[in-house]
Amino acid sequence: MPLVKRSIEPRHLCHTALPHSIKNELECVTNISLANVIRQLSSLSKYAEDLFGELFNEAHSFSFRVNSLQERVDRLSISVTQLDPKEEELSLQDITMRKAFRSSTIQDQQLFERQSLPIPMQETYELCEQPPPLNILTPYRDDGKEGLKFYTNPSYFFDLWREKMLQDTEDKRKERRKQKVRGVGLHNRWVWLISLKSHTYNIHNSILYGYVQSFFTPFWLLCRLLSLCVSLNELFLLT
Numbered sequence: 001m002p003l004v005k006r007s008i009e010p011r012h013l014c015h016t017a018l019p020h021s022i023k024n025e026l027e028c029v030t031n032i033s034l035a036n037v038i039r040q041l042s043s044l045s046k047y048a049e050d051l052f053g054e055l056f057n058e059a060h061s062f063s064f065r066v067n068s069l070q071e072r073v074d075r076l077s078i079s080v081t082q083l084d085p086k087e088e089e090l091s092l093q094d095i096t097m098r099k100a101f102r103s104s105t106i107q108d109q110q111l112f113e114r115q116s117l118p119i120p121m122q123e124t125y126e127l128c129e130q131p132p133p134l135n136i137l138t139p140y141r142d143d144g145k146e147g148l149k150f151y152t153n154p155s156y157f158f159d160l161w162r163e164k165m166l167q168d169t170e171d172k173r174k175e176r177r178k179q180k181v182r183g184v185g186l187h188n189r190w191v192w193l194i195s196l197k198s199h200t201y202n203i204h205n206s207i208l209y210g211y212v213q214s215f216f217t218p219f220w221l222l223c224r225l226l227s228l229c230v231s232l233n234e235l236f237l238l239t
Contacts, residue, residue, distance in 0.1 A: 006047040006120045050119055095096050 013036040014029055022028045110116070117125065134147040141147060 004124075006051070007116065007124075008040055009042050010039060010048070013037060013040075047120065111139070 013033045016032050131152050134151055137147040
């Protein structure tokens with residue numbers, strides 16, 4: 001739905017009821033039309049003056065920004081022309097070093113206040129009809145709500161935006177909590193797997209040691225018996 005910022009009044013030149021005492025209706029309609037044309041020209045001149053005033057303010061702001069930019073360019077050109085690479089030695093680290101330029105950021109606040117309304121919009125707002133006095137019924141309500149807010153509520157969209165922001169914040173908090181719990185559970189699972197793996201490794205080593213010991217024990221005894229027999233044989237030969 002378009003919002004008309006400047007409306008030329010009156011829009012209808014001849015939509016006027018004629019009194020019954022008028023004898024020449026054509027002449028009366030002509031005079032009324034001419035008078036409404038003059039009123040339209042007056043309204044047009046008023047809005048033209050307001051429009052050129054806004055253009056002047058925008059041009060002044062743009063000129064200020066251009067002048068500020070030109071001053072910065074002049075300072076930079078002076079620094080570049082005065083720079084002598086023969087006198088000032090630059091290291092390799094300084095050549096490869098890059099510094100990002102950061103300009104001063106000016107944030108605009110409170111853009112949609114009543115004082116920031118353009119003059120035509122302010123006049124249109126003042127021509128609007130006042131809401132009905134429903135606040136007189138507020139003391140008789142049991143829920144404690146204002147009666148006028150059921151007819152018009154200027155803070156409705158702000159409250160809706162605030163609820164959405166709070167809900168998004170709560171959802172992000174829950175998501176971080178889930179990720180934290182998931183991370184702790186994954187860490188515990190890894191610890192359990194590592195402990196299970198080490199325990200299984202110890203069991204396998206014990207079983208393997210038992211197999212090796214059970215296999216090599218008879219062989220070791222046999223070797224000891226053979227060495228003992230050889231020693232006895234040598235003893236008998238010496239005697």
